[in-house]
């Protein structure tokens with residue numbers, strides 16, 4: 001079962017990255033491409049250590065954790081002001097620093113929100129520096145795109161590269177943001193920011209457009225940190241909804257709840273593949289049942305006194321719902337998720353029918369958690385189950 005104590009995971013991520021960086025990064029010059037030619041950055045052990053102290057500090061973890069979560073809640077508040085990825089693409093492809101009324105109208109109709117410059121926000125302020133950092137410069141809040149950046153093309157699926165700043169901390173921060181997304185198994189979300197000249201009056205003459213993007217693992221940059229240290233970030237524009245979902249998962253980790261085990265969300269495709277409709281009858285469900293029998297799992301119900309599944313024929317095993325189907329029909333917002341593998345558990349038919357449409361008691365609930373939901377089994381043993 002996937003058990004994740006988030007704090008521990010985050011702490012380990014910090015120290016693992018430090019160790020990999022110290023053990024593998026070699027001294028020497030790195031070339032960062034710019035439109036006007038390459039910039040050389042001289043990497044030394046001293047600079048690597050300094051950069052690490054800032055990017056993934058080894059001390060005062062509680063303070064780090066707090067700044068980590070406040071970083072992402074700030075980001076979350078900016079999502080409301082984000083434009084659709086389609087409109088952002090169109091804005092990018094205007095290839096102009098000046099916006100006219102006709103283009104503006106087109107962008108708005110595609111879901112753009114054009115936001116006047118505002119000195120009170122670091123995002124909506126005209127600054128030349130490309131990368132925008134979160135609190136204490138630990139994480140990347142956004143990147144500013146301007147026409148004419150080196151290699152600034154956006155491909156068909158809205159992916160693009162963003163070159164690092166020319167310093168060692170900047171390199172490390174790029175790789176570290178990527179590293180945490182892989183280790184915590186949550187996409188790393190940041191803002192992409194563009195602005196245009198658009199004259200409203202003498203004081204108001206700039207409009208911003210922002211969109212969320214995520215770090216993608218296109219060239220396996222983490223595989224060889226030394227070789228890829230100075231490589232660009234690979235990013236993909238995404239919609240607000242996807243960004244909001246990723247941030248929601250992170251936010252749910254903020255408060256540790258003693259008696260709750262966090263589970264990584266199952267992907268949409270796995271959730272559909274192993275939903276009630278697909279396993280309640282047919283070969284897929286039989287595979288799950290066989291796997292449970294062969295792996296010493298027991299019925300979580302107490303009517304049969306937790307008999308091992310191997311003592312039942314397949315036909316006497318059933319998939320129970322934690323939140324019942326009837327309850328979901330009464331409160332229809334549940335209908336979308338009632339057949340999700342995380343709402344399902346394997347049980348003997350007798351224990352299942354005795355529960356009827358009632359909720360599991362706390363004893364039964366604990367017993368289900370110990371045995372695992374179908375979702376838990378899929379997270380861990382999908383390949384084994386499929387092969388049966």
Ligand SMILES: [Zn+2]
Pocket residue numbers: 299300301302303304305306307347348349350351352
């Ligand atoms: Zn039973």
